[in-house]
Amino acid sequence: MxxxxxxxxxxxxxxxxxxxxxxxxxxxxxxxxxxxxxxxxxxxxxxxxxxxxxxxxxxxxxxxxxxxxxxxxxxxxxxxxxxxxxxxxxxxxIHKKPMTEFTIGLMLQYVKQLGAFRDQQREGIWQPDLKMGELSGKNLMIVGAGAIGSEIAKAANFFGMTVYGVNSTGKQMKEYKVMYTMESFKDVLPDMDFIINILPSTDKTKYLYQKEHFTAMKESAVFINIGRGDAVSEEVLIEALEEEQIAHAFVDVFEIEPLPEDHPFWKMKNLTLTPHVSSHSxxxxxxxxxxxxxxxxxxxxxxxxxxxxxxxxxxx
Missing domain, CATH: 3.40.50.720 (NAD(P)-binding Rossmann-like Domain)
Known part of the structure; x- marks a missing residue:
């Protein structure tokens, strides 16, 4: 053989x-x-x-x-x-453990201002009064409630977050408070503090997120994409960030990889990009x-x- x-x-x-x-x-x-x-x-x-x-x-x-x-x-x-x-x-x-740690790390980095403190160190600034928050009490929506999403949900529950899920059927799963479908989840986006996309790339998921989705999100919301780059048009995401419809985006996956040197993502202050590494281990x-x-x-x-x-x- x-x-x-x-x-x-x-x-x-x-x-x-x-x-x-x-x-x-x-x-x-x-x-x-x-x-x-x-x-x-x-x-x-x-x-x-x-x-x-x-x-x-x-x-x-x-x-x-x-x-x-x-x-x-x-x-x-x-x-x-x-x-x-x-x-x-x-x-x-096999990705669920490293991607869970990666995602929880991003959310912790955001609420604890770890990036800002690193910048302060480089500049020699002592500023202990930066506003910091907690994951506890925050609403998290996981769009793509499969093996990876459920592992993230377990960890988020441990941190005291309220976790909502999205799958193709809306069938309830124990790690989630409520499960929605891809047709219904937009209605509850205004209540979400973090939205994580973990969807695969299929005909049904390509460009799922439209302008109205980001318009529906609260201005303090954080969007995290560790699924596939074509889940949201880059133009739509750029517009949402430039108009401050959401507070921040963490993006690990892109429609074109490697990301071109002249891509606007590189210089956006309210976007953090990583080079498709969320599953690396x-x-x-x-x-x-x-x-x-x-x-x-x-x-x-x-x-x-x-x-x-x-x-x-x-x-x-």
Whole structure:
């Protein structure tokens, strides 16, 4: 069985896989551009999900399963995969701990003025009377109440925040006080202190946030986007910030990455940007490989207990 990696994992993660079967042939590439015909013989492909094209799927004549060691699938050739009936799995769930810590960190940084104190240190200013707040008692809305959103909700509840959620059905979940749908959540935006977007990129979520959403938010609200950059048009967000419809935005994901050097985001005083790092962690790949190892054992033994099976027609 040929298992083709389109990237080079650390040897300590490959070693347990090599012990799972004598006929298991692990083929490691540093880039998909170096496949040199290996795609045509691959039965399993392991990828980060950003390098495969429809042409690659066409050339991979024997592939039966693709494992994506990330959660995002918007760059995958999903139509070609669905047409071939190829099994598709991903690493959904491995991001929830680092992204929860990252998001709680952003909110704490904001209410405790940590950025301002850092600026004061650089300038040699002693000013202990900056206004600081608390997370306790604040209303938080999490748009995308999946595995990551629910982990953030648990942490926010610990800090004494009141957490509201948004999902596709409005079905209630225990971590949230009230659950809304993507059609109804705009009505309660005026009550929210923090709004966090964690939605994937789909036809239903692209440019979900319109001008009226930001107009509905209170002027002291903070918008955080750790989902996908196309959830909100950058022009809409810039206008909302320039007109001070909201107080601040933290943005980790963008429609074009890397962000162009001349992009207005760089110089906006009420926007903090980070270079798509909310899920970064030393434990990222080890956690992803635990899922892959489970699924590989399932695949080898013809079982049916795969983790994180993705419907390529729906994109999740």
């Amino acid at each position: 040929n298992v083709l990696f389109t990237f080079s994992p650390p040897e300590e993660l490959l070693k347990p896989l090599k012990q799972m079967g004598d006929d298991l042939n692990l083929q490691i590439l540093s880039s998909i551009d170096e496949e040199n015909g290996l795609l045509s013989d691959a039965e399993v492909i392991v990828t980060y999900g950003e390098d495969l094209t429809e042409g690659h799927i066409k050339n991979a004549q024997n592939v039966k399963w693709i494992m994506v060691v990330s959660a995002g699938l918007e760059k995958m050739p999903l139509d070609a995969i669905a047409e071939r009936g190829i099994l598709l799995t991903n690493a959904k769930g 030393d434990d990222y790949l080890p956690r992803a490989f635990e899922i892959f190892k489970h699924n590989l054992h399932t695949y080898i033994n013809n079982k049916n207990n795969f983790m994180n099976v993705v419907d390529p027609k729906r994109g999740y």
